[in-house]
Every structure is written in structure tokens, then in C-alpha cells.
Amino acid sequence: MKFVAVTSCPTGIAHTYMAAENLEQTGKDLGHDVQVETQGSAGTVPLSDDIIAAADGVIYAADLEVKGKDRFAGKPFVDVGVKKAVHDPKAVLEAAIAAVENAPKAGTPEAAAMAAAAPTPGKSAARDVGVGTRVRQWLMTGVSYMIPFVAAGGILIALGFLFGGDEVVTKLYGGEFEGVTYENVAGSLPLGFPSGQSFDTLLSQAGFAGILFALGKISFFLLVPVLSGYIAFGIADRPGLVPGFVGGLLAAVLGAGFLGGLISGFAAGGLAYALTRLRVPKGVRGIMPVVVIPLVSVIVVGLFMIFVVGKPVAALTTALTDWLNSLAGASGIVLGAILGLMMAFDMGGPLNKVAYTFAAAGLTTAVASESSPAFQIMAAVMAAGMTPPLGMALATAVRKKLWTEAERENGLACWLLGASFITEGAIPFAAAHPLRVIPSCMVGSAVTGALVMGFGNELRAPHGGIFVLPLVSSPVLYLVAIAIGTVITAALVVFLMSLDAKKTERLAHAEDVAEGVAA
Incomplete structure (x- = not known):
């Protein structure tokens, strides 16, 4: 059979491409042709119309709304989360085969009825899911678009400190750091630069490090508007973008921050969606998406953010920041352990993303400080996220007989994946055992996160793994924390796998033989 598939995950990085590779390889092993369209962070290369037309069935392995779903209308399909395709691609493909075999034959009345009931272009082809799943999809849409801004902004700010020292802020802003205020918005330079100064003046007083820092501030300032805008986009499509971005910008300016952006995104998306469903006279219908919906939604969301959300959420954000600043000693170590547990529990799933987003959002309020618990939290989260793949790499190296040839190859790849802070590298092992x-x-x-908090390591960059080690305070202790966690992970895995070593080695050997025969 011939299948087409679409894969996507909240961040558009690891799961998207791992699911695609697994589906293609499993299809090849079972004698079927699977062509995959990855809707990830690297962009999308749509499947051609000819390939779609020739397909017997469709596989949706996506945690986000599939773009262009109407292209596949009328074909039998299966709809699963992206993790299902990563963990058990064979079951997904078997379900797709069953869907094709059980579909009405072409030319029959049943097939005609199925085609008539299929969504037409312009109508939603979204799967029937619960409210909780839908809300999570909308939220993950915003997060997936926000993460590149987090990475770029955080690393630029960290490089500014690396090349210019902590005094780069004083040189740039001429004293106390004010952040991005209305005066910055109204000034002669883009957001994040001091008001009323030219690039030449900025370069002469703060140097190249100051430029890097200011560019990072621009990226960070856009986090909340982008999060809000694309949550609204996930709910209402294009009509949600304008009120979503405006509401997010207001959340940032009013000090409501990350939480305000979440509220504005859902409010803007819900309002825009409701407006698109209004029945209006034919003469007004043409100007609804261009004039009426943007105008009404921006006014309503803007007033809502200014008079209802702004001050209370800003106060809550301040309270959370003060609580973070109060963390020290034992409480900080406990927090580091909890964040470590969250990072490793689902390795790129919802809990992992909550911990990472919590750490990255904290950086936005602390980038100008000489020291802050938010920097320690970011360091703990990154180190804890590096530990699982590094631990599996070590485990496959020290007890090779416990693992299949494929797992040993995955273990070699995990050295680089772990060093790059790609926790998903450990997923194949978690799926199998x-x-x-x-x-x-x-x-x-958990041990790594607790040690990092205990050592007081700080990190201003939200991504990069071992490659941003120069940006970590006390880098030797940081490496020690990661190494200890890696050894503990490997030791526990080897111990648990060795509880029934003979059976484990026999299964691994059998799989190696089967792979050799297949080759």
C-alpha cells in the first residue's frame, strides 16, 4: 500500500522528525511506501498532489493542528499523537492498513456517502477531541513559535555579557536598567535600545557587546507577543493574529509578562473565532476579515488587558519573581530536584516543556541582574535535560551485551544529542524499556538539578548545551553535576536491565540476528 503522513510536535524539532523517520523505516520493513510531510520548525515542504492522489490512506501523527488537512479529504486515515509514531510506529501503520482495508470500495454508495461527508476546502478537518486536548494544542502552538525567540534572545544576551561583562548594561542604559518601557517604544531606535540614541552612539559607548545585548532584548521582548499571537492563531487562524499580538504587546508593556500573554492569547483567539462565526449581511461579509474583525477584536482585547488583566497579573508576576528571588539553600535544591524530575519524566513532552518554559520565562525578568535565582533555574533545567541521553549513551557503552545493535548505535548518537541539550535522544530507550x-x-x-542549584551555577542562555559552557558560572562544577547525574542514570539502567540479564541479553541477541537476516 501507499501512505502519506504528516508529523508535527509542539517544538517542531525532535519528535517531528523522529516520527517521520520511524514511519518511513517501518513502512519499508513491512513492504509499504510511506511518504511523510514534516510540519516542523525548519518549515514544511508539502507533499505533491500526485503523491497524495496515489495514496491509499493517510497517517496524522501530530500534536498540533495539521496544516492543509483538506488536501487529504475523502481518504481513509488514522489520527494519533506524534509520540505514538515515535514509540510504536508499527502499531500506527497497522491501524492505517486496517483503516484502508475497512474503507468502502470506490464506486459504491458507501464510498460516495463518505466523500460527500468529507470536509471541503475552507472547512475544518480537525479531529473530534476533548476540550483539554484542544486547549493544550492551542497552547503548544504558541510555545512552538516562541521557543526560537527564546533561544536566539537568550544566547545573544549571554554573549553580550560574555564579551562586555556585567557592566554592559550600565554602558548601554547609562545607569539603572529600565527594561523595555514606553519610552523605549517611542524612541528613535527599535525595542530594547535606549531612547533617542543612534546606532553609532550605541556602538561607541557600549561596543559590539552592547549591540548583542540589545538585539537579545528585542528577541526577548517579542516572546510574549509571539506567544499570545500564535495561541490566538491556533484558535481562530489568521483573524486571531492581530488581537493576539496587540494583547501580548500590552501584556509585556504593562508588566503582566508570560501569564498575561497566555490570557491575552486565549481571549483574542476566542473573540476572533466568535466574530468569524457571525452571520452578517452579504455587503458586509467582504470587509469582515480586513476591517471589522481586527478593529473590534483589538478594541475589546486592548481594553480587557488594560483595565482588567494588566495590574492584577502584573502583581502576581511580581510576587512570583520575589518568591524566586527568595529561594536559597535547601529550598533551591528541592526545586532543582523537582525540575530535574519533570525534565526526565516525558523527555520533551508536556511536563518537560512546562519546566523548560518556566525557566526560560524567568530569564526575561532577570537578564540585567548580576545574579538571580532565575539564572540558576535555567542552568538546572538545561543540565537535567542533558543527563538522560548522556546516561543512556554511557549505559550502552559499558554493558553492550544488554542492548541490540540498533540501540548501541542510538547510544553513540546520544553523546552528541545529550551534549546539545536534546533530551529526546533518550526516547527510543524509554519506549523499548x-x-x-x-x-x-x-x-x-533530579540529582543533577539539585547539584546545580546547590553549586549555585548560573546560565543566561536558554539553550545550547555544552556549547554554551563558557556562559556558565563555575563551569567545572557544572560539568561535575552533569557527570554525576549521567553516571547515576547509567548505573541504575544497567542495574535494572541486569536483574534478568540472561533474558535481556538473549532478546538483544535475537534482535541482532533478526536484523542481520533482514539485511
Whole structure:
């Protein structure tokens, strides 16, 4: 059979492409042709019309709304989360085969009825899911578009400090750091630069480091508007963008921050969606998306943010920041352990993303400080996220007989994935041995997170893994924390796998033989 598939995940990085590779390889192993369209952070290369037309069925392995779903209308399909395709692609493909075999034959009345009921272009082809799942999809849409801004902004700010020292802020802003205020918005330079100064003046007083810092501030300032705008986009499509971005910008200016952006995104998306469903006279219908919906939604969302949301959420954000600043000693170590457990529990899933987003959002309020618990939290989260793949890499190296040839190859790749802070590298092991791998990774990551908080390591960059080590305070202790967590993870995995070593080695050997025969 011939299948087409679409894969996507909240961040558009690891799961999207791992699911695509697994589906293609499994299809090849089972004698079927699977062509995959990855809707990830690197952009989308749509499947051609000829390939879609020739397909017998469709596989949706996506945690976000599939773009252009109407292209596949009328074809039998299966709709699963992206993790299902990563963990068990064979089951997904078998379900797709069953869907094709059970579909009405072409030319029959049943097939005609199915085609008539299929969504037409312009109508939603979204799957029938619960409210909780839908809300999570909308939220993850905003987060997936926000993460590149986090990475770029955080690393630029960290490089500014690396090349210019902590005094780069004083040189740039001439004294106390004011952040991005209305005066910055109204000044002669873009957001994040001091008001009323030219690039030449900025370069002469703060140097190239100041330029890097200011560019990072621009990226960070856009976090909340982008989050809000694309949450609204996920709910209402294009009509949600304008009120979403305006509401997010107001959340940032009013000090409501990340929480305000979440509220504005859902409010803007819900309002825009409601407006698009209004029945209006034919003469007004043409100007609805261009004039009426943007105008009404921006006014309503703007007033809502200014008079209802702004001050209370800003106060709550301030209280959360003060609580973070109060963390020290034992409480900080406990927080580091909890964040480590979250990073390793689902390795790129919702809990992992909550911990990462919590850390990255904290950076936006602390980038100008000489020291802040937010920097320690970011360091703990990154180190804890590096530990699972590094632990699995070590485990496959020290006890090779416990693993299949494919797992040993994955272990080699995990050295680079772990060093790059790509926690998803450990997923193939977690999928194959969940009760042995996941608890081991959680313990190792918890120890690493607690040690980082205990050592007081700080990090201003939200991504980069070992490659941003020069930006970490006390880098030797940071490496020690990661190494300890890696060794603990590997030791626990090897111990648990060795509880029934003979059976494990026999299965691994059998799989190696089967792979050799297939080759």
C-alpha cells in the first residue's frame, strides 16, 4: 500500500522528525511506501498532489493542528499523537492498513456517502477531541513559535555579557536598567535600545557587546507577543493574529509578562473565532476579515488587558519573581530536584516543556541582574535535560551485551544529542524499556538539578548545551553535576536491565540476528 503522513510536535524539532523517520523505516520493513510531510520548525515542504492522489490512506501523527488537512479529504486515515509514531510506529501503520482495508470500495454508495461527508476546502478537518486536548494544542502552538525567540534572545544576551561583562548594561542604559518601557517604544531606535540614541552612539559607548545585548532584548521582548499571537492563531487562524499580538504587546508593556500573554492569547483567539462565526449581511461579509474583525477584536482585547488583566497579573508576576528571588539553600535544591524530575519524566513532552518554559520565562525578568535565582533555574533545567541521553549513551557503552545493535548505535548518537541539550535522544530507550529507563533518568536528572542549584551555577542562555559552557558560572562544577547525574542514570539502567540479564541479553541477541537476516 501507499501512505502519506504528516508529523508535527509542539517544538517542531525532535519528535517531528523522529516520527517521520520511524514511519518511513517501518513502512519499508513491512513492504509499504510511506511518504511523510514534516510540519516542523525548519518549515514544511508539502507533499505533491500526485503523491497524495496515489495514496491509499493517510497517517496524522501530530500534536498540533495539521496544516492543509483538506488536501487529504475523502481518504481513509488514522489520527494519533506524534509520540505514538515515535514509540510504536508499527502499531500506527497497522491501524492505517486496517483503516484502508475497512474503507468502502470506490464506486459504491458507501464510498460516495463518505466523500460527500468529507470536509471541503475552507472547512475544518480537525479531529473530534476533548476540550483539554484542544486547549493544550492551542497552547503548544504558541510555545512552538516562541521557543526560537527564546533561544536566539537568550544566547545573544549571554554573549553580550560574555564579551562586555556585567557592566554592559550600565554602558548601554547609562545607569539603572529600565527594561523595555514606553519610552523605549517611542524612541528613535527599535525595542530594547535606549531612547533617542543612534546606532553609532550605541556602538561607541557600549561596543559590539552592547549591540548583542540589545538585539537579545528585542528577541526577548517579542516572546510574549509571539506567544499570545500564535495561541490566538491556533484558535481562530489568521483573524486571531492581530488581537493576539496587540494583547501580548500590552501584556509585556504593562508588566503582566508570560501569564498575561497566555490570557491575552486565549481571549483574542476566542473573540476572533466568535466574530468569524457571525452571520452578517452579504455587503458586509467582504470587509469582515480586513476591517471589522481586527478593529473590534483589538478594541475589546486592548481594553480587557488594560483595565482588567494588566495590574492584577502584573502583581502576581511580581510576587512570583520575589518568591524566586527568595529561594536559597535547601529550598533551591528541592526545586532543582523537582525540575530535574519533570525534565526526565516525558523527555520533551508536556511536563518537560512546562519546566523548560518556566525557566526560560524567568530569564526575561532577570537578564540585567548580576545574579538571580532565575539564572540558576535555567542552568538546572538545561543540565537535567542533558543527563538522560548522556546516561543512556554511557549505559550502552559499558554493558553492550544488554542492548541490540540498533540501540548501541542510538547510544553513540546520544553523546552528541545529550551534549546539545536534546533530551529526546533518550526516547527510543524509554519506549523499548519504559519501566527501567524512565525511573533511572528521573533519578539522574533530579540529582543533577539539585547539584546545580546547590553549586549555585548560573546560565543566561536558554539553550545550547555544552556549547554554551563558557556562559556558565563555575563551569567545572557544572560539568561535575552533569557527570554525576549521567553516571547515576547509567548505573541504575544497567542495574535494572541486569536483574534478568540472561533474558535481556538473549532478546538483544535475537534482535541482532533478526536484523542481520533482514539485511
